[in-house]
Amino acid sequence: MAYQACPAPAHQDSCDTSASSLSNATASLHSAAARLTDHLTLLVERFARFTEIRRQRRMLLALNDQQLRDIGITRADAEEEYRRSFKSI
Known part of the structure; x- marks a missing residue:
């Protein structure tokens, strides 16, 4: 039985195209992974900012009237700040 070589592929471009x-x-x-990472990083940063502002607002509301006067705000100002929206964050 004689050995026959298999013919070379007709189009070498098909390998190049698939590569x-x-x-x-x-x-x-x-690129998609980088975008996802960017979005997740932004989300984590916003959550951290939200958490920090929420903590600060709770601390402000916990101050007594004398401490609020010392920093130049009223109880009404403190309560208004506490109720402010987080939409602008």
């Missing part, structure tokens, strides 16, 4: 497609898909995946 290129794989490279594009990998780049796209990395």
